[in-house]
Amino acid sequence: MNSTVSNLERAHIIELIKNGKRIDNRGFEQYRNISIKTNIITKANGSAQVKLGETYVIAGVKAEVGTPFPDEPNKGAFTINAEFLPLASPVFEPGPPDENSIELARVVDRGIRESKTIPTEELCIIPGRKVWLLWIDLYILNHDGNLIDASAIAALSALATAKIPCIDVSGDQIKILDEKRNLNIKSFPVTMTFSKIDEQIILDPCLAEEEVQSCRLTVTITENGNICSLQKGLNGCFKPAEVLKIVEISYKEAPAIREIIKSMVK
Structure with missing residues (x-):
């Protein structure tokens, strides 16, 4: 993506970080405010809009009856797609999905x-x-940094409130009923993204901070404390001690974020 931050702004952000501050006055381990609204799309089986600071994401879940994959004949499946709408940022362009949305x-x-x-x-x-x-x-719908966490919260919230039709099965025949049921959500994973700026680790970077980060690490933690996903981004590198610090912060902050999500999707 093209930069939206000037060289002067970059220098200012780095100088703030060196002095223990952030451009929006948050602490290094502080999340922005999270706002969640569910069931906002009437034709979807489940939906949610999430605001993480000024980052704004909508997720929709649509269910359909289909054929299982040959190697998993006894399992359904799900697919996640992301679309960067041009109205969300001056650097987003119309067209097929690019490497960032993928x-x-x-x-x-x-x-x-x-x-x-x-x-x-x-x-x-x-x-x-x-x-x-x-x-x-x-x-x-609006990009002000940390699209990963905002999108993860939106997807999870939409799934947690989604309803699919009950089905009557008679032999090889199925009948889709008017009655609906909730999906069985077994876990509430929390996804947390960290940026490295001038040797400092910060949680939940805003867009301006992303513009000056050297690398990024995303951690997903389950309710029972398992790290189920790690994703590094950009060309910089993390020292082993920095990765351990990120994991430590994730364990500390994930429960509170999880409770916020749960309280808003009841």
């Missing part, structure tokens, strides 16, 4: 998949024949 979708997907948030075997209708397929679409 990476975003993959990181969010990995956190949900590896945490076993959705027991896909419960999406099976007729083994080898019919399963539920879930399409989770992410739309970036």
Whole structure:
């Protein structure tokens, strides 16, 4: 992506970091405010809008009956896609998904998949024949940094409040009923992204901070304390001690963030 921060602003951000400050006056380990609204799209099976500071993401879940993959005949499946709308940032351009939107979708997907948030075997209708397929679409409406965490929260919130039709199975025949049921959400993983700026580690970078970061690390932690996903971005590197520090901060901050999400999707 092209930069939206001038050289003077870059120097200012780095100088603030050196002096133990951030451009928005947060602490180095402090998240921005999180706001979640669910069931905002009437035609979706589940949906959520998330604001993380000024970053704004919408997630929608659509369910359809389909055929299972040959290597997993007794499991349903889900797919996550991300779209960067041009109105969200002057650096987003119309066209097919670029490497940034593909990476975003993959990181969010990995956190949900590896945490076993959705027991896909419960999406099976007729083994080898019919399963539920879930399409989770992410739309970036305003980009002010840390799209990964905002998108992960949106996807999880949409899934946690999604409803799919009950199905009556008779032999090889199925009948989709008017009655609906919730998805069985087994885990509430928390995804947390850290940036490295001038040898300092900060949590939840805003867009201006992302412009001067040398590298990025995203950690996803399950409720039982397992790290189920790690994703490094950009060309810089983290020292082993820095990775351990990031993990330590993640363990400390994840429970509070998880409770915020849970309280807003009830």
